[in-house]
Amino acid sequence: MSEQRELPLTFPELSAEAPLIPVRMINEYVYCPRLAYLEWVQAEFAHSADTIDGKIKHKRVDERSGELPEQPEEGERVHARSVALSSTRLGITAKLDLVEGEGSYVTPVDYKRGARPHVAAGAYDPERVQLCAQGLLLREHGFECDSGVIYFAASRERVRVPFDDALIEMTLAAITGLRGIAFAGHIPPPLEDSPKCPRCSLVGICLPDEVRFLTRSSVEPRPLFPALQDALPLYVQSPRAFRTTPIKELRESCFPRHECLGLIEAASSHLISTKG
Numbered sequence: 397m398s399e400q401r402e403l404p405l406t407f408p409e410l411s412a413e414a415p416l417i418p419v420r421m422i423n424e425y426v427y428c429p430r431l432a433y434l435e436w437v438q439a440e441f442a443h444s445a446d447t448i449d450g451k452i453k454h455k456r457v458d459e460r461s462g463e464l465p466e467q468p469e470e471g472e473r474v475h476a477r478s479v480a481l482s483s484t485r486l487g488i489t490a491k492l493d494l495v496e497g498e499g500s501y502v503t504p505v506d507y508k509r510g511a512r513p514h515v516a517a518g519a520y521d522p523e524r525v526q527l528c529a530q531g532l533l534l535r536e537h538g539f540e541c542d543s544g545v546i547y548f549a550a551s552r553e554r555v556r557v558p559f560d561d562a563l564i565e566m567t568l569a570a571i572t573g574l575r576g577i578a579f580a581g582h583i584p585p586p587l588e589d590s591p592k593c594p595r596c597s598l599v600g601i602c603l604p605d606e607v608r609f610l611t612r613s614s615v616e617p618r619p620l621f622p623a624l625q626d627a628l629p630l631y632v633q634s635p636r637a638f639r640t641t642p643i644k645e646l647r648e649s650c651f652p653r654h655e656c657l658g659l660i661e662a663a664s665s666h667l668i669s670t671k672g
Contacts, residue, residue, distance in 0.1 A: 416482055417574055419490035419533075422567070423526035425574040427592065429584040434598055437578050444597035446509075468500045468539070481533040488571060492530050497539075504530040504544045511551035518555040519546050521566065528567040531559045585611070 417436070425432035434440040464476045474497045482489040494505035506527050513520055519527075527544040534541040543558045557563070577584060586604030587593060593604050 414487070416484070416487055416489040417571060419488055419526055419529045422488070422529050422570050422574060423522040426525050426566075426570050427522040428587055428590075428596070429573070429577060430586050430602060430604075431596065431598060432574055433577055433583050434602060436574070437581075438583075440598060440601050442597045442601060444595070446595065447597050464495055464502075464537075470499045472499055474498060474502050481530075481537060483533055483536040486529075486532060486536065486571065487575060488529055488533065490530055490533055492533075495534070500538070501540045502534055503541065504534060505547055505554075506530065506544065507547050507549060509549050512548040512553045512555055517557075519557060524557050524563060525567045525570050527557050528559050528563050529571070532564070532567065 421432050421436045424435060464479050464481075465472060465474065468474065474495060476495045477493065479492040479495050480490070481492060492504050493507045495502050496505060497503050504527060506523070508523060512518070517524060523546055527546060531541040531544050541559070543556055546555045546557060547553070548555065586602055586607050588608070590604075593599055593602075596602065
């Protein structure tokens with residue numbers, strides 16, 4: 397069999413009216429495509445305890461301070477909060493929590509309310525992709541950026557995320573995928589029995605269980621019947637009763653072995669066995 401050649405990803409050509417994708421929606425798309433569609437395309441949103449807590453903890457970084465220099469000078473310190481950047485070529489827009497660095501070399505810092513997950517990559521893919529998209533925006537604006545930092549407020553830890561080729565490819569694929577489902581106008585199906593659903597703030601709008609029930613196959617499920625236990629128990633009460641494992645011979649009975657559901661021994665030690 398000949399090896400299939402992998403085709404390069406291309407961005408759908410954007411019209412002047414095409415909206416830019418918020419980078420946060422790329423995070424949602426990697427987490428759950430249906431969630432991203434509901435929030436970005438259908439403008440559905442509902443608060444939960446988690447989203448409200450995150451909004452409160454995010455207040456400080458939402459306060460704009462410092463400026464991102466248009467023409468950075470060598471050695472110039474960069475420390476800017478709530479930086480808005482967009483790219484029509486990439487088709488994305490974002491408000492970066494914090495950009496820090498020196499001269500033209502900068503690092504985006506993204507704040508998250510939770511604790512650092514103990515995974516090999518240091519963070520989950522949705523957060524890594526969101527941060528990488530911010531790095532791509534900084535590159536589009538003439539800065540050098542090869543990594544970013546996620547700050548986890550609950551555990552007060554900073555995790556460095558390198559922008560390697562694999563992560564950049566994943567990020568570009570997510571941008572293309574989200575724009576593709578938005579242009580198609582077809583909402584993705586809900587996740588299958590995912591632990592993400594119960595804590596999702598949009599679970600009452602998404603209705604994953606109800607949607608799966610209504611769209612399931614019309615073929616009736618095959619009924620399951622428990623196996624019939626037609627065999628009967630065998631009681632052996634001789635003083636020196638014993639058995640081998642597995643039972644190959646019943647010394648004091650000619651009771652057919654295949655009809656014996658369980659062997660109950662009642663020897664002098666009064667041990668009871670329910671194994672056949």
